[in-house]
Amino acid sequence: MPTSYNRLAGRSVERLAALSDGIFGVGMTLLVLDLHTPLREAIQGEDDLARALAALLPQFVMYLMSFLTLGIFWVGQQTQLDHLDRSDRHFTWITFGFLLAVTLMPFSTRLLAEFSASRVALIVYWLNIAVLGGMLYAGWKYANRFGLVKAGLPQEVAAAVCWRIVIAQSIYAAGVLLCVVSTRLSIGCIVLVQLYYAIAPRFRPMARA
Amino acid sequence: MPTSYNRLAGRSVERLAALSDGIFGVGMTLLVLDLHTPLREAIQGEDDLARALAALLPQFVMYLMSFLTLGIFWVGQQTQLDHLDRSDRHFTWITFGFLLAVTLMPFSTRLLAEFSASRVALIVYWLNIAVLGGMLYAGWKYANRFGLVKAGLPQEVAAAVCWRIVIAQSIYAAGVLLCVVSTRLSIGCIVLVQLYYAIAPRFRPMARA
Amino acid sequence: MPTSYNRLAGRSVERLAALSDGIFGVGMTLLVLDLHTPLREAIQGEDDLARALAALLPQFVMYLMSFLTLGIFWVGQQTQLDHLDRSDRHFTWITFGFLLAVTLMPFSTRLLAEFSASRVALIVYWLNIAVLGGMLYAGWKYANRFGLVKAGLPQEVAAAVCWRIVIAQSIYAAGVLLCVVSTRLSIGCIVLVQLYYAIAPRFRPMARA
Amino acid sequence: MPTSYNRLAGRSVERLAALSDGIFGVGMTLLVLDLHTPLREAIQGEDDLARALAALLPQFVMYLMSFLTLGIFWVGQQTQLDHLDRSDRHFTWITFGFLLAVTLMPFSTRLLAEFSASRVALIVYWLNIAVLGGMLYAGWKYANRFGLVKAGLPQEVAAAVCWRIVIAQSIYAAGVLLCVVSTRLSIGCIVLVQLYYAIAPRFRPMARA
Numbered sequence: 001m002p003t004s005y006n007r008l009a010g011r012s013v014e015r016l017a018a019l020s021d022g023i024f025g026v027g028m029t030l031l032v033l034d035l036h037t038p039l040r041e042a043i044q045g046e047d048d049l050a051r052a053l054a055a056l057l058p059q060f061v062m063y064l065m066s067f068l069t070l071g072i073f074w075v076g077q078q079t080q081l082d083h084l085d086r087s088d089r090h091f092t093w094i095t096f097g098f099l100l101a102v103t104l105m106p107f108s109t110r111l112l113a114e115f116s117a118s119r120v121a122l123i124v125y126w127l128n129i130a131v132l133g134g135m136l137y138a139g140w141k142y143a144n145r146f147g148l149v150k151a152g153l154p155q156e157v158a159a160a161v162c163w164r165i166v167i168a169q170s171i172y173a174a175g176v177l178l179c180v181v182s183t184r185l186s187i188g189c190i191v192l193v194q195l196y197y198a199i200a201p202r203f204r205p206m207a208r209a
Numbered sequence: 210m211p212t213s214y215n216r217l218a219g220r221s222v223e224r225l226a227a228l229s230d231g232i233f234g235v236g237m238t239l240l241v242l243d244l245h246t247p248l249r250e251a252i253q254g255e256d257d258l259a260r261a262l263a264a265l266l267p268q269f270v271m272y273l274m275s276f277l278t279l280g281i282f283w284v285g286q287q288t289q290l291d292h293l294d295r296s297d298r299h300f301t302w303i304t305f306g307f308l309l310a311v312t313l314m315p316f317s318t319r320l321l322a323e324f325s326a327s328r329v330a331l332i333v334y335w336l337n338i339a340v341l342g343g344m345l346y347a348g349w350k351y352a353n354r355f356g357l358v359k360a361g362l363p364q365e366v367a368a369a370v371c372w373r374i375v376i377a378q379s380i381y382a383a384g385v386l387l388c389v390v391s392t393r394l395s396i397g398c399i400v401l402v403q404l405y406y407a408i409a410p411r412f413r414p415m416a417r418a
Numbered sequence: 419m420p421t422s423y424n425r426l427a428g429r430s431v432e433r434l435a436a437l438s439d440g441i442f443g444v445g446m447t448l449l450v451l452d453l454h455t456p457l458r459e460a461i462q463g464e465d466d467l468a469r470a471l472a473a474l475l476p477q478f479v480m481y482l483m484s485f486l487t488l489g490i491f492w493v494g495q496q497t498q499l500d501h502l503d504r505s506d507r508h509f510t511w512i513t514f515g516f517l518l519a520v521t522l523m524p525f526s527t528r529l530l531a532e533f534s535a536s537r538v539a540l541i542v543y544w545l546n547i548a549v550l551g552g553m554l555y556a557g558w559k560y561a562n563r564f565g566l567v568k569a570g571l572p573q574e575v576a577a578a579v580c581w582r583i584v585i586a587q588s589i590y591a592a593g594v595l596l597c598v599v600s601t602r603l604s605i606g607c608i609v610l611v612q613l614y615y616a617i618a619p620r621f622r623p624m625a626r627a
Numbered sequence: 628m629p630t631s632y633n634r635l636a637g638r639s640v641e642r643l644a645a646l647s648d649g650i651f652g653v654g655m656t657l658l659v660l661d662l663h664t665p666l667r668e669a670i671q672g673e674d675d676l677a678r679a680l681a682a683l684l685p686q687f688v689m690y691l692m693s694f695l696t697l698g699i700f701w702v703g704q705q706t707q708l709d710h711l712d713r714s715d716r717h718f719t720w721i722t723f724g725f726l727l728a729v730t731l732m733p734f735s736t737r738l739l740a741e742f743s744a745s746r747v748a749l750i751v752y753w754l755n756i757a758v759l760g761g762m763l764y765a766g767w768k769y770a771n772r773f774g775l776v777k778a779g780l781p782q783e784v785a786a787a788v789c790w791r792i793v794i795a796q797s798i799y800a801a802g803v804l805l806c807v808v809s810t811r812l813s814i815g816c817i818v819l820v821q822l823y824y825a826i827a828p829r830f831r832p833m834a835r836a
Contacts, residue, residue: 009288015226017642019283022234022443025649029657029730030238037738049747064727071723074646075716079636089284093407096280100273103238111246120258198720218497224435228492231443234649239447298493302616305489309482312447320455329467427706433644437701440652448656507702511825514698518691521656529664538676 010092013084020081023099024074031063031106062113065191066106072197073102073132080140080161085150091142098135104128112187122183126176126190133169137162168197219301222293229290232308233283240272240315271322274400275315281406282311282341289349289370294359300351307344313337321396331392334399335385342378346371377406428510431502438499441517442492449481449524480531483609484524490615491520491550498558498579503568509560516553522546530605540601544594544608551587555580586615637719640711647708650726651701658690658733689740692818693733699824700729700759707767707788712777718769725762731755739814749810753803753817760796764789795824 010016038052077098087095108128115121143149144158175189219225247261286307296304317337324330352358353367384398428434456470495516505513526546533539561567562576593607637643665679704725714722735755742748770776771785802816 010284012287012291015230015287015290018227018230018645019234021642021645021649022230022440023238025440025646026235026238026653028726029650029653030242032730032734033657035731035734037734037741040741043742046745046747049742049745053747053751067723067727067730071720075637075719078639078642081642082639092284093280096276096407099237100276103241103276104244107241107244107246114246114249115252115258118255118258120255120262124262198723219493221496221500224439224496224499227436227439228443231439231649231652232447235444235447239451301493302489305485305616308446309485312450312485313453316450316453316455323455323458324461324467327464327467329464329471333471428702430705430709433648433705433708436645436648437652440648441656444653444656448660510702511698514694514825517655518694521659521694522662525659525662525664532664532667533670533676536673536676538673538680542680 010089011086013081013087016087016092016095017078017081020074020077020095020099020102023102024070027102027106028067028070031066031110034110035059035063058113062109065113065194066109068194068198069109069129070102070105072194073098073136076136076165080136080143083150083153083157083161084143084148086148088146088148090146091139091148094135094139094142098132098139101128101131101135105132116187117183119179119183122176122179122186126172129172130169133165133172137165137169140165168193219298220295222290222296225296225301225304226287226290229283229286229304229308229311232311233279236311236315237276237279240275240319243319244268244272267322271318274322274403275318277403277407278318278338279311279314281403282307282345285345285374289345289352292359292362292366292370293352293357295357297355297357299355300348300357303344303348303351307341307348310337310340310344314341325396326392328388328392331385331388331395335381338381339378342374342381346374346378349374377402428507429504431499431505434505434510434513435496435499438492438495438513438517438520441520442488445520445524446485446488449484449528452477452528453481476531480527483531483612484527486612486616487527487547488520488523490612491516491554494554494583498554498561501568501571501575501579502561502566504566506564506566508564509557509566512553512557512560516550516557519546519549519553523550534605535601537597537601540594540597540604544590547590548587551583551590555583555587558583586611637716638713640708640714643714643719643722644705644708647701647704647722647726647729650729651697654729654733655694655697658693658737661737662686662690685740689736692740692821693736695821695825696736696756697729697732699821700725700763703763703792707763707770710777710780710784711770711775713775715773715775717773718766718775721762721766721769725759725766728755728758728762732759743814744810746806746810749803749806749813753799756799757796760792760799764792764796767792795820 035056038049043049043052077095084091105128108125112121112125140158140161149158171193172190175186175193177186178189179186244265247258252258252261286304293300314337317334321330321334349367349370358367380402381399384395384402386395387398388395453474456467461467461470495513502509523546526543529539530543558576558579567576589611590608593604593611595604596607597604662683665676670676670679704722711718732755735752739748739752767785767788776785798820799817802813802820804813805816806813
C-alpha cells in the first residue's frame, strides 16, 4: 500500500517551486532583522549618526553576501525546475535537503562574518555551500535518470547544468584550500567567485548587442 | 443569502496551496532564528569556536526534526491537493485546522527537545502530530465524499492515501505508548519512523533502475 | 503620461493573490513567536511542566482567535478574487488597505487578549475588523462597477457577497454595542459569531448527503 | 560551458514574481513586530490604555509609510513583469538588486522616523528609494533592449513606464533638495508624493463613471 502512495506523492513541480520561493523569500529577509537603527539617546548630531551607520557597514556587507549566495542558488534551482516535467517523492526530498541548507545560509554567513579569521567558521560556511551544490547536483542527476525532465531536453543542456555545479564547487573548494595560507584570502576568493557568478556575465550580451 | 455565499466561497485549490506554501515556508525557517552564532567575546581560539558550535548541535538536531516533520506533512497535503479538482468552504476550513497544527509544530518540537524525559512534552508533541494526521484524513474523506476529487480517480488511490495516514498514525501512537517503558525510547522510535518516511523509500526505485 | 501608466498598472489578479497569500501566511504564523517553551530551570517535574503549559493557554486561545479571524477574511477575499477577470491600479490599492489591516490583526488580537475588560481595546479590535470588512466591501463594489468581474457573473452572486459582509459587520457592531453592559459579553459574542462563520455551516452539506 | 548554462538560467517570469511576492510579503509585515502592546502592569484604566496607544501612533505612521512605499514599488514591478514574455539571467539579477532594496526599506523608514530632523537619515532613505527606482528603470530598459517583453507591446507603453519612473524620481530628488531649507519639509513633500501616487488617481475613473 505505501508503495502505491509513494508513486502518487510529491508530483507537482509548481508547488515545490512555490514552497522554495517562500523559503528563499523568508531566508533573504531574515538577516535584515539584525540591522538595528542606532539608539536615539546615543546620537547627538549628524556626525554621530553618520558614524553609527558606518559602524553598521560590516553587518550590511554580511547581509549582501548572504543575499548574493541565496540569489545564486535560487537561479540554479529555478533553472533546474524549469526543465522538469514533473516531480516525484524522492526528488521532493532531495529538494528538502537543498532547502534546509538554504535556511541555514544566514547562520553560516553570520558566523563567517563574526569570525573571519577562523578556519572552523570558514569550513562551516563551505560545508553549507557544498551541501547546496551537492543537493542541486543530486537532484539534477536523479531527475535525468528517472525521466522527470521535459521530453526533448538536449543532452548538452543536461551536461551544462552538471558542469556548472562541478566547476563552481571546485573553485569554492580550491578557495577554501587557500586557508592554509590565510582564511581572509579564502574569503576574498569566495566573494570574488560569487560576484563573478552574479554580475560579470551580465555585460557579455550587452556588449554583443 | 449566506447559503448562497457559502456555495461560492473557498473554491480555489491553487490559492489554498499557495497559502499553505507560505505558512510551511515561514514555519520551516522560523526555528533557525533560535540558532545564535557564539558571542565573539566568549571565543578565544579555534577550539573555543568548535566547542561552541558543538554545543549548538542539540538545537540543530531539533531544527532538523521539525523540518523533517513539516516536510513529511507537506508531501502528504500536496499529494491530496494534487488530486483535487476544486475546493469548497468546508474543505478550506479543514485545511486551516491542518495549517494551525503546522504553525504549532516548531513549538512542540522545541518543547520535546527541551524536556526529552517528560511524558507531558511527549504527549503534546504526539497530539500535534495526531491533529496533523487527523486533519489530513478528515480533509481527504470530505473531498471524496463531496466530489471535490478529480474525475476518474481510481478507488485504490483514494484508499492508499487513507491507509497511509492510518498506518503512520498507528505507528506514532504505538511509539508513544512505549513511554510507559521510557520516553526516550518513544522519541527514538518516532524519529526512526520519520526518517523512514523521508529517506528509506528513496533507495527502492534507484535499485530497480 | 501618468494616466497611460495608471491604465497599465496592477492588472494581474494572480500576483495580487500571491502577495495576499504571502502576507496572510506570515501574519498567521507571527503570533506563534509569542508562545515560548517554559524555561528548563523553572521546571522540576511533570506537574510543573503541565502547569506551565496550562499557563500558556490564554496565549494559545488568543493565537487561535487571530488565526480564525484571518482565516475568515482570507476566505472572503479569495472568494472575491476568484470571480475577478482582471485587476486594476485602484483595486490593487483597495486590496493594500485590506492587507494592511490583515497585518495589524495580530496586534489588535493581542491587545484585546491582554486587556479583555477594556472598552478601548475592544474598540481597537472592532475598528480592525471594520476596516477589513469595509475594504472587502469597497473592493467588491469597485470591481462590479468598473467591470473587473468575470463576464456572466449572476447578479445574485454579486449581491450575496455584499450581503454577507453587511450582515457579518452588523453582527460585529451589535456585539460591540453590548459593551455598554459588559466588554466580556461583547468579546464572547464576537467569538461566537466567528466560530459560527468558521465551523457551523460545515455540518449542513454533510447532513444533506 | 558556462555560457550555455547562462542562456538557460533564470527564464521563468512566474517564479521571479513568486519570489518577489514572498519578499514583499515578509517585508510588509516585518515592521509590525515593532508594534508592542502596552505592558499590563503599566496600565491602570481606560485612560492609561488610550494614552499608551496614542504614544504608539508615530510607530504606526512609520509602519504605514513603509507599507505605502513598498506598495507603490510592488505595483511598479508587477506592471513590468506583466508585460514580460520571459526573463533571463541578467534580468533576474537586476531584479535581485531591486529586491535587496525592498528588504532594506523597513530599515530606512525606521531610521528616518527616529531621526526626522537628520539629513543623513533623509539621504539614506532617499538612496533606498533611488535604488528601487534605478533598478526598476534598468530592468525595464534591459527587458526592452534584449527582447524580453511580449510581442506587440506598443512603443508608447514602454515609454510611459520609463517616464513614470523618471518623473517620480525627479520629484523625490527635488523633495530631498528641499532639506537645505528643512529636513521636515523634505519628508512632508515625499509623503505627499507617495500619497498622491497611492490614492489620488483612484478618484479619476470614479468621476468619469
